[in-house]
Amino acid sequence: AQSVSQHNHHVILSEAASLELGCNYSYGGTVNLFWYVQYPGQHLQLLLKYFSGDPLVKGIKGFEAEFIKSKFSFNLRKPSVQWSDTAEYFCAVSPNDYKLSFGAGTTVTVRA
Amino acid sequence: DTAVSQTPKYLVTQMGNDKSIKCEQNLGHDTMYWYKQDSKKFLKIMFSYNNKELIINETVPNRFSPKSPDKAHLNLHINSLELGDSAVYFCASSQGRGLQGHTFGSGTRLTVV
Numbered sequence: 001a002q003s004v005s006q007h008n009h010h011v012i013l014s015e016a017a018s019l020e021l022g023c024n025y026s027y028g029g030t031v032n033l034f035w036y037v038q039y040p041g042q043h044l045q046l047l048l049k050y051f052s053g054d055p056l057v058k059g060i061k062g063f064e065a066e067f068i069k070s071k072f073s074f075n076l077r078k079p080s081v082q083w084s085d086t087a088e089y090f091c092a093v094s095p096n097d098y099k100l101s102f103g104a105g106t107t108v109t110v111r112a
Numbered sequence: 113d114t115a116v117s118q119t120p121k122y123l124v125t126q127m128g129n130d131k132s133i134k135c136e137q138n139l140g141h142d143t144m145y146w147y148k149q150d151s152k153k154f155l156k157i158m159f160s161y162n163n164k165e166l167i168i169n170e171t172v173p174n175r176f177s178p179k180s181p182d183k184a185h186l187n188l189h190i191n192s193l194e195l196g197d198s199a200v201y202f203c204a205s206s207q208g209r210g211l212q213g214h215t216f217g218s219g220t221r222l223t224v225v
Contacts, residue, residue: 032211038153043202044216051211088153098143098167098209099157107153 002027004093006103014111015083021076021106023091032094033074035065038105039087047089050074061085083112115139116217118203124223125193133188133220135203143167143210144186146178149200149219158201161186162208193224 007022025031032051036044048059055067065076074091091103118135125131137144146158160168164180175191190197200221204214 032213034213036216043218044155046213046215049213090155094209094211094213098160098162099145099170100147100155100210100214101157102155105153105155 002095002101004091004101004103006089006091006106008106009104010107010109012109012111013081016080017110019076019078019081019085019108021089021091021108023074023076023103024072025074025091025093026072027093027095027101029095033065033067034092034094034100035059035063035074035076036090036092036102037061037087038090044090047076081108081110083110086110114218115215116203116205118201118217118220120220121218122221122223124225127193127195127224129193130189130191131193131222132190133201133203133222135186135188135217137184137203137205137215137217139205139215141205141207141215142183143206143208144180144183145204145206145210145214146186146188147202147204147216149202151199155202159186159188160210190222193222195224198222198224 005024034049035047058064089106092100116137143162145160159178161180177189180186200219203217206214
């Protein structure tokens, strides 16, 4: 079955720590990949996206993600998190059919 | 200017009632969506419309009826509300098939009591 899996349900870390969130997908063929962030009580905002080309993509707020085709993965990273990065993070796939399929989300809590 | 705006932001209603949520986008996009986010924050597509035509209906009960009067608007009417309909409903828009990603509204938190 086609799916998007996020490895971590809840991540807790201290400010200045590095963050890596895993995402794997099981769609065949060409897909477009996204990471969205949802701050408490707010709507989803696009962090970054990958369509083709350089597998290392840079997004807003110091986030980056690496697409590894052989592993069907699109992991999100940030070298040094801040308290304001506390949010829900969603990996999503667009398999070319008028929808986004989301992973279950990862709650990131950054302790000051 | 809010790109994708939906109203109301909060909606509390009793079981059995009928309610509507409205959505408007000013991005010039031709595709609009409704997503449901449940209590575990899982997001799932409900409907997508392209140029006012229904493209996706993801096995949503008939009590949910979307209406797109024009490309900039997609409303959601829900009949005979049930407790399980309590969720946050997000409207979104995109150009074409959404390969560039979606722009989301701020959500409508529906609570059925």
